[in-house]
Amino acid sequence: MSNSPLAIGIDFGGTSVKCGVVDGPKIIATADRLTTRNFPDAPSLIDAMAETTQALRERHPAIAAVGIGMPGFVDFTNGFVHNLSNVPGWQDVPMRDEFAKRCDLPCQVENDANAMTYAEWKLGAARGCNHVVALTLGTGVGGGIVSHGIFIRGARSAAGELGQASIHYEGRKGAYGNLGALEDYIGNNELAAEAQFAYARKGIEKSLATCQPSELATAARNGDEIASQIWIDAAAQLASSLVDCCYLLNPEIIVIGGGVAQAGSLLFDPLYASLASQLSGPFKDHLTIVPAQFGNEAGMIGAARIALESAGLV
DSSP states (O other): OOSSOEEEEEEEOSSEEEEEEEETTEEEEEOOOEEGGGOSSHHHHHHHHHHHHHHHHHHOTTEEEEEEEESEEEETTTTEEEEETTOTTOSSBOHHHHHHHHHOSOEEEEEHHHHHHHHHHHTSTTTTOSSEEEEEESSSEEEEEEETTEEEOOTTSOTTOGGGSBSOTTSOBOTTSOBSBTHHHHSHHHHHHHHHHHHHHTTOOOOSGGGSHHHHHHHHHTTOHHHHHHHHHHHHHHHHHHHHHHHHHOOSEEEEESTGGGGTHHHHHHHHHHHHHHOOHHHHTTOEEEEOSSGGGHHHHHHHHHHHHHTTOO
């Protein structure tokens, strides 16, 4: 057991909702996932989440708070979810207050990438660091920022959206009209589409399923030159964004999580080389780039920690 109280961490995804009992850096119990599409609207899914929370409390009565990490525009200060990525029907939902009413516990709601960053900063790969940039690379690209030991949320709780930052001023048009957004190049689906096209240029027919990041990583490790080049290109694109982050924020550590990051050295080695070649001394000296420690559990761990801190319990 850790020295902090128990909390429930909820990782709300476009496909499913994961709920777990969090003890410091560990998840000690989980509930069955809730399938997002099975619920027609926000109130019905909030009800199901509250029922799941109550069931976990019956098994662990020491639970003291609930934290919820959600994808999209989350107003941390006021506890509103203004919209969710890939989940219709969630506009301007007072999530924090509605959930607290149902479960009678202190509750906090946060952007999912911020929750991941918080977990890695407070308890994981960036523990003890005061200047942190963290990214999660999956279907989309999310991020979070810590500067001078303070978590940076911005004027409307929307800071750290590194996936929307441009890597090309004449690039692909993003969801919000922005050009060259990073996630439109190195998200799971974008990498798969780029690989499929690269194979086709060589006369090799591949399905998108066989071009997903995990498949590309396996192929590259087995000597596939096309797959290897996809990872080199992805590292260069990611470096284009992180160079800007380094010159702007001068972090001491960059933490990278999500499915794409599981490529390991295929991504990290060319990424570090690309950054080192583009940064001057004060920005690259002592800069560390590491994989996230908590993997798919980071969202629950971070959301739980944020809820406990917001309630003054740690």
